[in-house]
Amino acid sequence: xxxxxxxxxxxxxxxxxxxxxxxxxxxxxxxxxxxxxxxxxxxxxxxxxxxxxxxxxxxxxxxxxxxxxxxxxxxxxxxxxxxxxxxxxxxxxxxxxxxxxxxxxxxxxxxxxxxxxxxxxxxxxxxxxxxxxxxxxxxxxxxxxxxxxxxxxxxxxxxxxxxxxxxxxxxxxxxxxxxxxxxxxxxxxxxxxxxxxxxxxxxxxxxxxxxxxxxxxxxxxxxxxxxxxxxxxxxxxxxxxxxxxxxxxxxxxxxxxxxxxxxxxxxxxxxxxxxxxxxxxxxxxxxxxxxxxxxxxxxxxxxxxxxxxxxxxxxxxxxxxxxxxxxxxxxxxxxxxxxxxxxxxxxxxxxxxxxxxxxxxxxxxxxxxxxxxxxxxxxxxxxxxxxxxxxxxxxxxxxxxxxxxxxxxxxxxxxxxxxxxxxxxxxxxxxxxxxxxxxxxxxxxxxxxxxxxxxxxxxxxxxxxxxxxxxxxxxxxxxxxxxxxxxxxxxxxxxxxxxxxxxxxxxxxxxxxxxxxxxxxxxxxxxxxxxxxxxxxxxxxxxxxxxxxxxxxxxxxxxxxxxxxxxxxxxxxxxxxxxxxxxxxxxxxxxxxxxxxxxxxxxxxxxxxxxxxxxxxxxxxxxxxxxxxxxxxxxxxxxxxxxxxxxxxxxxxxxxxxxxxxxxxxxxxxxxxxxxxxx
Amino acid sequence: xxxxxxxxxxxxxxxxxxxxxxxxxxxxxxxxxxxxxxxxxxxxxxxxxxxxxxxxxxxxxxxxxxxxxxxxxxxxxxxxxxxxxxxxxxxxxxxxxxxxxxxxxxxxxxxxxxxxxxxxxxxxxxxxxxxxxxxxxxxxxxxxxxxxxxxxxxxxxxxxxxxxxxxx
Numbered sequence: 001x002x003x004x005x006x007x008x009x010x011x012x013x014x015x016x017x018x019x020x021x022x023x024x025x026x027x028x029x030x031x032x033x034x035x036x037x038x039x040x041x042x043x044x045x046x047x048x049x050x051x052x053x054x055x056x057x058x059x060x061x062x063x064x065x066x067x068x069x070x071x072x073x074x075x076x077x078x079x080x081x082x083x084x085x086x087x088x089x090x091x092x093x094x095x096x097x098x099x100x101x102x103x104x105x106x107x108x109x110x111x112x113x114x115x116x117x118x119x120x121x122x123x124x125x126x127x128x129x130x131x132x133x134x135x136x137x138x139x140x141x142x143x144x145x146x147x148x149x150x151x152x153x154x155x156x157x158x159x160x161x162x163x164x165x166x167x168x169x170x171x172x173x174x175x176x177x178x179x180x181x182x183x184x185x186x187x188x189x190x191x192x193x194x195x196x197x198x199x200x201x202x203x204x205x206x207x208x209x210x211x212x213x214x215x216x217x218x219x220x221x222x223x224x225x226x227x228x229x230x231x232x233x234x235x236x237x238x239x240x241x242x243x244x245x246x247x248x249x250x251x252x253x254x255x256x257x258x259x260x261x262x263x264x265x266x267x268x269x270x271x272x273x274x275x276x277x278x279x280x281x282x283x284x285x286x287x288x289x290x291x292x293x294x295x296x297x298x299x300x301x302x303x304x305x306x307x308x309x310x311x312x313x314x315x316x317x318x319x320x321x322x323x324x325x326x327x328x329x330x331x332x333x334x335x336x337x338x339x340x341x342x343x344x345x346x347x348x349x350x351x352x353x354x355x356x357x358x359x360x361x362x363x364x365x366x367x368x369x370x371x372x373x374x375x376x377x378x379x380x381x382x383x384x385x386x387x388x389x390x391x392x393x394x395x396x397x398x399x400x401x402x403x404x405x406x407x408x409x410x411x412x413x414x415x416x417x418x419x420x421x422x423x424x425x426x427x428x429x430x431x432x433x434x435x436x437x438x439x440x441x442x443x444x445x446x447x448x449x450x451x452x453x454x455x456x457x458x459x460x461x462x463x464x465x466x467x468x469x470x471x472x473x474x475x476x477x478x479x480x481x482x483x484x485x486x487x488x489x490x491x492x493x494x495x496x497x498x499x500x501x502x503x504x505x506x507x508x509x510x511x512x513x514x515x516x517x518x519x520x521x522x523x524x525x526x527x528x529x530x531x532x533x534x535x536x537x538x539x540x541x542x543x544x545x546x547x548x549x550x551x552x553x554x555x556x557x558x559x560x561x562x563x564x565x566x567x568x569x570x571x572x573x574x575x576x577x578x579x580x581x582x583x584x585x586x587x588x589x590x591x592x593x594x595x596x597x598x599x600x601x602x603x604x605x606x607x608x609x610x611x612x613x614x615x616x617x618x619x620x621x622x623x624x625x626x627x628x629x630x631x632x633x634x635x636x637x638x639x640x641x642x643x644x645x646x647x648x649x650x651x652x653x654x655x656x657x658x659x660x661x662x663x664x665x666x667x668x669x670x671x672x673x674x675x676x677x678x679x
Numbered sequence: 680x681x682x683x684x685x686x687x688x689x690x691x692x693x694x695x696x697x698x699x700x701x702x703x704x705x706x707x708x709x710x711x712x713x714x715x716x717x718x719x720x721x722x723x724x725x726x727x728x729x730x731x732x733x734x735x736x737x738x739x740x741x742x743x744x745x746x747x748x749x750x751x752x753x754x755x756x757x758x759x760x761x762x763x764x765x766x767x768x769x770x771x772x773x774x775x776x777x778x779x780x781x782x783x784x785x786x787x788x789x790x791x792x793x794x795x796x797x798x799x800x801x802x803x804x805x806x807x808x809x810x811x812x813x814x815x816x817x818x819x820x821x822x823x824x825x826x827x828x829x830x831x832x833x834x835x836x837x838x839x840x841x842x843x844x845x846x847x
Contacts, residue, residue, distance in 0.1 A: 059839040062722055064819065068843050132725065132758070 008182055012174060019170045020163075027159040034155045038148055042081065042123065043116045046141050049079060050127035054139045057087055058129050061095060061137040070096040076141075083122070084142035090135060100144075109138040121145050184213045188220065201228035259333040261311055262318035270332035270340060274392035277330075277344055281385050287347030288385035290340060291356060292399035293321075295363070296377040296411035298337035305372060312369045313376065320362045324355070340396065347384050349416060356380045356414035364412060377412035379403055384417070401425050432488045434471055435481055439493050445469055447501050448668035449519065451677060452639060452661045455653045460677055462552065464520040464661060465502045466668050467494070486524060495527045499537060503544040503551065505671055510546075514678040518580055520552035528555065529566040534573030541577070548578030554605065556584050568599070575600040582639070587627055597634050604631045606657070608642025614651045621651065628655045709746045715820050716813055717751045720780055720798055721758070723811060724765050726840035727796060729777055730833055736766045740776035740795070742787060745769070747780070781805075796834055810834070811844070823847050 005013070053076050060068035069087055073096045076085050084106070086097035092109055099106075107119075112126040123145050129137035191205055201224050205217040257269035265273065274290075281288040295317065302310035314337065321331045321339060330342040341359075346352060360378060367374045381403025383395050390398070398417040405424075406415035438444035445467055452462035469476045485491045502519050509516055527533060541548055553574055555567075571581060582603035583596075587610050606627055613620040624640075631638045640652045643662035652660060669677070709717075724737050741748040752767045759765070770779060770787060778796040781787065797809040810832065812823045823845040829836050 059726075059837075060843045063719065063822075063843045065821075065843040066819075131722075134758075 008178055008185075012171070012178060015174050016167065016171055020167060023163050023166050027163050031152075031155050031159045035148075035152050038151050042143065042145075042148055043125070045081060046116065046123065046125035046143055047127075049076065049082060050125050050139050050141050053085070053087075053141070054127045054129045057096075057139065058131050058136065061087060061089060061129050062131050064089070064095070066095050070098075072096075073098055081143045081147065082141050083144045084140075086140045086142075087129070088138040088140070090137055092138065095137065106142075107140070109140060112140065118145070121149065123148075184209065184217070188217070191220070195224065199231075201231050259318075262315055262333050264318050264322070264339075265330060265332040267332065267334055270330065270334070270342070271392060273330050273332075274342055274396070277342060278385065278390070278392045278395070281344070282387060285387060287345050288395070289343045289346050289352055290383045290385075290395045290399040291343065291352070291359070291414075292334070292381040292383070292396065292403040293339040293341065293359065293378045294403055294407065295337035296379055296407070298376065301374060301376070305369075305374075309369050309372065309374075313367060313374060316367050316369070317363060317376075317378075321359065324358055324362060340399070349384075352382050352384075352416075353414065356382060360412050360414065379406040379409075379411065380414035381406055382414055382416045398422070428484055431476075431481060431484050432490070435469075435485050435488065435490050435494075438469060438471065439490060439497070444471065445494070445497060445501075447498065447505065448670060449674045450661055450668040451666040451674070452517075452520075452659050453665045455640075455649065455657055455660050458665075460517055461659055462517045462520060463674060464522075464554065464668075465498060466522075467498055486526065489526075491524045492527050492530070495521075495524060496536065496540075498522075499551075500540050500544075503540050503546045506546045506550050507544040508671075509675060509678060512675065514675060516550055516678065518550050518552040520554045520580075520582065522554045522584060525556070525567065528570050530570070531566070533570040534577060537574065537579070538577050549580065552580040552582060552603075554582050554584040557586060557588070571600050585641075587623060596630070601636060603637045603639055605639045605641055605661075606652075608662075611640045611642050611648055611652070611662070612644070614648045621655075624652070625655050628652075628657055632656060709750050712815075712820060713744075713747055714750060716780075716800070717747055717754060719813070719820070719822065720778070721751065721754055721765065723796075723798065723840065724778065726837035727778070727829075728835045728837075729796075730835075736764055737777045738773055738775055739765050739767045740770040740773050740779045741767060742770040742779060742781035742783075743785070744780070744782055747782075794832060796829070796832060810836075812847075814845075821845060 053072065057069050057072045059065075060072065073085050073087060076082060077098045083100040084098070086099075086106070087095045088109055089095050107117075107124060109126055112124050114126050114128065117124045117126070121144060123143050125141045125143070127139040127141070128135045129139055187205060191203060194200060194203060204221050204224065207214065207218055207221065209217060257266060258264065259266045277288050280286065295313075298310065298313070301313060314333070317339065318331070318333065321341065325331055325341055325343070328344060332340050332342075334340045341355075343352070343355070346355075359380060363376060363378045367376065381399045381401065383398035383402060385395055398421075401421045402415045402417035405421055406413045409415065446469075448466050448468055449463040450466060451460050452464060453459065454461045467478055467482075469478070469481055482491065485494055499521055502521050506516060506519055530536070537551070537553075538548075540546075541551065555571075575581060580603070581599075581601045582605055583599075583601055584605045585607040586604045587607045604627060606624055610620055610624050610627075614624060615621070628638050637658040638656075639659040639661060640648070640657050641661050643649050643652065643660040643664045645664060648662075649660055649664055666677075720739070724739065729737070739751065741751065748767055748769060755763050755765050755767060768776075770776060770781070776795045778798060780798045782800060796811065797805075797807060798811045798813070799805065799809040800813045808825060808828055810825050810828045812825075814821055814823060821844075824836060824841060825847040826836070826841070827847075
């Protein structure tokens with residue numbers, strides 16, 4: 001309780017305690033002094049009385065005159081304090097005495113000391129009666145100490161009364177004094193509380209005082225002024241900080257939810273909006289459609305013209321999309337060259353087809369970017385929301401799936417999602433899984449070799465290795481599983497297996513003493529762009545002790561177009577090793593003819609689609625002729641693929657083609673058949 | 680030195696033995712009341728003054744009572760060892776007695792009583808009245824003072840003594 005009291009209460013209490021003890025000490029001393037004085041007086045009175053009586057009765061005692069002694073003693077009975085008096089002779093026999101009623105205690109002289117002896121509420125005073133220096137008797141005066149005790153009690157009351165009165169006065173005086181003295185302290189406390197509660201630093205204490213408290217007040221005022229100054233600074237900084245935080249929050253929100261390049265909602269925000277739209281559609285039974293866009297050949301633009309140009313194209317595409325759709329709809333950049341459009345309230349296929357067509361038309365318009373006039377197109381997958389059956393992500397997946405189908409139809413197409421697509425996707429997934437399994441088992445794959453014939457000598461001048469896959473008795477054509485393997489990232493292990501198998505076969509043929517011709521292997525772009533592509537092939541060659549000139553690498557145009565720098569580096573390394581390099585399916589890609597001349601290649605393989613049309617179309621023949629002329633001008637040999645007729649061979653020969661490959665001479669053969677040919 | 684100490688010790692022993700013997704003898708002969716009288720009379724000397732001329736010891740004469748005389752001598756000796764204020768003698772041996780105690784008047788003339796404070800017992804019949812006379816009252820020894828007689832003798836008796844005496 002004391003600890004919980006205020007400081008001033010404690011101080012007051014302390015002063016009262018100190019005062020109490022001081023007053024107690026003084027009162028005790030006074031009381032003791034008073035009692036001792038009274039006692040001393042009483043003893044003095046008894047001494048005087050006894051001296052007088054002893055002197056007066058000495059003669060009567062001397063002459064054993066009891067009557068006279070009693071008379072003298074009776075005279076003493078008039079003294080109020082004396083309650084008993086006795087005179088003894090030298091033999092301690094009582095000669096005379098008188099006793100008041102209340103006195104009960106009597107003691108003979110032999111039990112008392114000369115002078116005063118205090119008993120229970122009584123005082124005895126023994127005085128020897130002397131005559132000529134001889135003790136002739138004793139006088140004992142006994143007095144009641146009740147008066148002393150009454151005086152003591154009275155003194156005690158007085159002392160206690162004075163003590164209490166002093167304490168009360170001390171309390172009142174000190175309380176009043178404390179209130180006067182602590183008023184400024186209370187002001188200080190009130191100020192500190194107010195400052196602590198309201199954080200109001202502009203308040204000040206009065207500065208009229210010149211004492212120590214005045215110094216304290218001035219100090220507190222200075223502190224408050226400093227704090228106020230700092231607070232003002234803090235407030236200013238805080239405001240600035242809040243503004244900055246607000247700005248950064250807005251920026252963060254913008255970054256988190258919007259695409260930095262196109263300022264369109266990003267994937268995150270779009271998914272949120274899509275989920276809300278799906279909920280809304282389910283709740284209100286309203287329509288919802290998703291258009292998934294992927295720009296065709298955008299990678300080509302990025303790689304050939306640079307990312308700056310690619311970014312500008314994306315911005316223009318975003319602007320065009322925004323201008324086509326309404327404000328209620330939402331368009332987002334899903335990532336890379338993919339855009340998603342969400343259309344709420346539209347489920348009419350014709351209307352959706354119209355919108356898709358408008359988008360395709362708009363994006364097909366030439367774009368002036370920097371100094372370039374660019375032509376792009378887009379493939380669009382369209383998915384309609386089915387009430388209470390799909391989530392937002394599922395609709396997106398459906399739109400994405402249908403977009404791939406649109407892409408398969410060629411650039412600038414759109415495709416509506418249907419369930420068959422989903423099944424196809426599942427089939428594709430199953431195929432992917434089986435490819436993985438086949439790669440692990442290895443023996444599922446096998447190689448066949450299609451001979452390449454010199455168009456002039458009709459002699460075997462080369463072989464093209466072709467992969468075959470027997471999936472539990474079913475022959476899966478490469479055109480079916482190679483694209484899936486490429487998309488699933490499984491093409492590189494397959495390629496490694498093909499190169500190793502070809503090298504192993506070459507080694508076997510060499511060991512059999514056969515005269516070999518170069519064997520071509522199709523190298524996909526993903527393998528070529530590996531940094532250690534050349535090192536991997538070189539290692540395989542060395543492993544099987546195969547001369548590099550016996551291995552030929554076939555690439556498609558897109559292999560080095562899509563990743564020019566890496567592809568070119570790898571090509572140069574392979575060329576340096578000693579490998580022959582040819583470009584497969586030439587004429588179907590989008591390679592820049594002038595760029596072809598800079599590549600370290602040896603042969604152009606004219607695509608079968610051109611060969612099959614030879615003699616049927618003048619323009620087709622012109623293209624083939626141009627390719628051959630180009631190759632000759634660049635010092636490259638040419639090979640016609642898929643030659644099935646003598647006419648085709650004849651035309652190619654006339655055009656100056658160097659070699660042919662096709663069913664006209666040989667279909668792809670097993671290694672054993674090739675060995676027979678090589679003999 | 681040792682022999683001197685022994686002689687002093689033997690002397691003291693003799694004196695002590697003699698004193699004790701005397702006192703025992705005296706006590707043995709003297710009745711209790713006489714001893715009391717002797718003590719009273721010794722005390723009387725403390726309360727009576729014989730005028731300014733008498734500066735020497737008080738001459739206490741005992742008539743025809745050697746036992747009492749001896750007891751009184753012994754008493755005085757025991758009380759006043761250093762400087763006795765009272766000299767005890769037989770009436771026949773002293774011519775000037777300041778105070779005389781007599782048990783009978785035989786053999787005494789008036790000359791003996793001249794200027795002497797006469798102390799007698801009650802049963803003594805004299806021609807001259809005593810200044811102080813012992814008597815027994817209620818089996819207690821008391822005394823009577825004749826103030827006129829004392830005045831005649833020009834002796835002063837203390838009021839204290841008078842207070843405890845019967846005044847004639």
